[in-house]
Amino acid sequence: MTETAVGIHGVTKRFGDVVAVDNIDLEIPDGEFFSLLGPSGCGKTTTLRMVAGLEFPTEGSIKIFNEEMALRPPNKRPINTVFQSYALFPHMTISDNIAFGLQMRGVDKAEITQKVNEAIDLVRLGGMGNRRPKQLSGGQQQRVALARALVNRPKVLLLDEPLGALDLKLRQAMQLELKDIQREVGITFVYVTHDQEEALTMSDRIGIMNEGKLLQIGASEDIYENPNSRFVAGFIGETNFVAGTVAEEGAVRLSNGVVVKARTFSTARSEVTVTLRPEKIHLHLTPDTARPGYNTVPGTIARRIYYGESLYYEIDIGTGDLIDARVENVPSQARYDAGDQIVIAFHPEAAEALTE
């Protein structure tokens, strides 16, 4: 049974009247790649900083491998951080930057040289040891920051939006590299980001935060397919929201009067919002061509948007807002034009009736 690497219990941070982090509970097992995901200002960075020791918690316990560390200064924690701005020491060479932590801990010189070279090879920056941070590209600096942290073999590595400053292609490449390095080194990674695609692709589990609260924790697939709140559903991926009331268990009457089968979690007559992801919607000309067991709702195409690999349809089903549907750009899929009367179809499991 794997140990709990990071145990956060009842942690709160107040800045005067503002509650930045509101009573968070979280356990991260050893070796996991865990992401804290949320919009700006949700408290994810503050939480990370409290784990790092850079911020003093107002309340709560922070345990690293079962050792209480809430009050320990950062230089006494077996944890290292990769900062958003990389925070590379501009007046030191790359090698000196990486060696810094080891020097502070009094490791002897020969060992330092060996470990630094290993770290440089790990992040594939061989031969650049004598350069200064200023001479490196953004991507290279990021790797130095990573090496500088990992060379100390921390029990947990904290990463604060490390890829934010990189352009798209580089970011995607680095995401894969980070994942590979994590697997190779076997250390627990706690990763903070506001980019949900990043979190989804890299993490073993994700924790979604908003306004200081931890809303949902789970594996990527779990969070994506079973969001527990409107916020989570809307924050991860794209989704449609349709208001309605629960008709009975497993059925919801939408605001346009149509009753559909959906996953319900509350009693009859309760107000709910049905979430339905665009890629789960199929379009048909008539209800009988829909798959058996699928819900069908008539509607009119308002607009078609061509995205290259897919087509987006904005459809009016009479519930107020337009429904987005994403259809793959393949020959087998019929194309519809604005004004066409069609029927949308979706599997009952694809729709969730949320109360919050």
Place this chain on the structure above:
Amino acid sequence: MSMTEGTATPRWVDRVLTINGWVVFLFLYLPILVLVGYSFSGSSTVGIWGGFSFQWYRQMFANEALMDSLRNSLVVALISTVVATVLGTAAGIAIDRYRRWIGRRSFDALLYLPVIIPDVTMAIMLLLWFTTINMALGLNTIIISHIAFNISFVAIVVRSRLAHLDPSLEEAAMDLYASRWQTFRRVTLPLIMPGVLGGALLALTLSLDDVVITQLVQGPGATTLPVFVFGLIKRSVTPEINAVSTVMLIASMVLVFVSLGFQRRGERYD
């Protein structure tokens, strides 16, 4: 973003500005150049050229009182610079890196006052004070006074350098197991050093430049170079003064280039 060709001022305006520019430079440099020129003049009447000569320089170096005042100036400048730099750097750190302590805002205001006050006022302030607390006037009081006005200048320079220092650098150092002192010594200090040295240089110059304050608080005894020269000028203008002036000018120029050197080093890491 600095000036691009695209925002070009109309050519005639640019020409006028250029002419104005060179005229101003002429205005700034001509007097000094004339002075330097006359310091090599053999004539004993200031203003009349009398053939090339080093005599005034020889006379200057032989003037014991002058050399004494020079030594005093250097001693005062050195001591006051060192003390003011240490205190001013600590003050700059206190204001920039620590945001909430008792009296921070009053201290901030207090720091700016010596910069704003004219030196005449400062001179009489200190004279009155030394008299009130019965402190004998001499080199000590000169040094104390110089420190008093230099702390602020150093603090301001250091503070502006600190403001550009990313705080996450210090956080990273602590994250990498450095103690507070190690963080300061290995990260903060090296990175603010151009500011510290710049402030020290400014303090040195202000100390060597000062006339009024030193004159009032020096008492009957020892004096500094600028005050000595000032006295010479007021009594009678002799060509020896031209020689002294030239030497002082060269010293100032050296200081300019040294300070530029510090700035260049500082920019290496930006």
Place this chain on the structure above:
Amino acid sequence: MTLLEDRPDHDSEAANPELERKAERAESWRGFFHALPSFAYLIFFFLLPLIIVLVVSFSGRKATGSPSFDNWTLDAYRKLLDTTVLRIAWRSLTMATLNTVICLAIGYPFAYWIATRSKQSTRNFLLVLVLIPFWSNFLVRTYAWRVLLDSDGPITRIGEATGLWGKLLFTQPAVFLGLLYGYLPFMVLPLYAALERMDWSLVEAGRDLYATGWGAFRRITLPLSRPGVIAGSILVFIPSLGAYVTPAILGGAKTTLLGDYIVTQFTSARNWPFGSAVSVVILTVMLIATLVYFRTGARTL
């Protein structure tokens, strides 16, 4: 960043608001102690002297000129209203203001010219040329004019030869020239700093929106360079008002300015309370001027 120093009794505890407050207080004290030496020094050798000046201005006067703290009087302030004093004060005020204005009039185009040179290396070179006089000894720079304006000095001889002017030394124009020469770099440098830092693409945007060259300057460049104008003006006005060395070297009996007048009270005129009173008035004027200026713009000097 607040840290609790490592104390064995706290090290293995969870956090609570009480401990957070303790940590914040420890951090607060740390900041205070960094400032303490200079704070104490400035209080003892600046603030208290300042208060003493105020006190002395209200005190009586002994035969030697030093203050007697037995009788308190407003005599010193009453003397401020003497015509001689007022004349000197007015002369100083007009000189300082005129100097500031002219420094601005000359310095702004000058700084603008340097800032608009397209090559960074040109700008740096020109800046160094300004820095050299700036860092040069003030006394020496002022003395240079003494040489130039002396009876045998080149400027006097040119003036006599062309019939345009006579000996200028020891007259008001001489003092003014000295002030202008002395403080021009103090105006140029902050102006240059402000102009150099400006985002010139804003001016481009203005031209793009049909502004004329002059219009763009008046409505974009000028307002954006205001912090520099304010800083430069303060750096010229205040020392000009309290000028001592310049009038002492270039001026005469008829051109006494406040700086010299005050110092005389503490030397030959033997009237310390009066000298203090004049200083108090100057200080008040400067404080008000600075406050007004700071409120209208510049945050840092």
